[in-house]
Amino acid sequence: MADTFTIQSAPAVQGAYKSAQGLTAPAVAETPETDGKLTFAEMVREAAGDAISTMQEADAVARSGLAGEASTQEVVEATIALESTVKIAVTMRDKLVEAYQEVLRMPI
Template sequence: MDIRSLSAAQSYAFARPATQPEPDHNGMAQGMRLTFQDFATTLKHSEHMAEASMVGQADPHALVQALAQTELAVETAVIVRNKVVEAYQEILRMPV
């Protein structure tokens, strides 16, 4: 057997595990799921506070605080979305 083919076979065998999914990626998916659930919870809380404020059952300070949290959550989501779109466009511009 030629030494170059042996070296190539060893390099391939070494690199092969890098192409297989790692069990750690499931933790990343779980983290993203929790992030989206927190975002939805923040929006629902703000809606409930606004409804309660309309009928006079909520403190105006709590309403302003809930709206500020919602504004921050939406701004963060927009920034993340813009970064994802920018990265996707950058990938599309890459030469093949």
């Protein structure tokens, strides 16, 4: 059985962390053709924006917890919200990749 955990170098983790801090949630605009209904692309964009904002909020709460400005309860709640957001994002990614691979296997 293969070990699913790998050891990452500290500079790689720090680089990923710094690039994640720069992410911003894109604005979702309604188009007149959809009459207020979101398209699939807009729903995915909105979900990604929500995930980014949840991650940024959890990061801010964790930082304030380390500084002693937030209670342990707040840090735990933010961490749990972050964990569930990451699990949902990974599941969505896996489903999208699976669907893409299924389309590639279709005969033309």
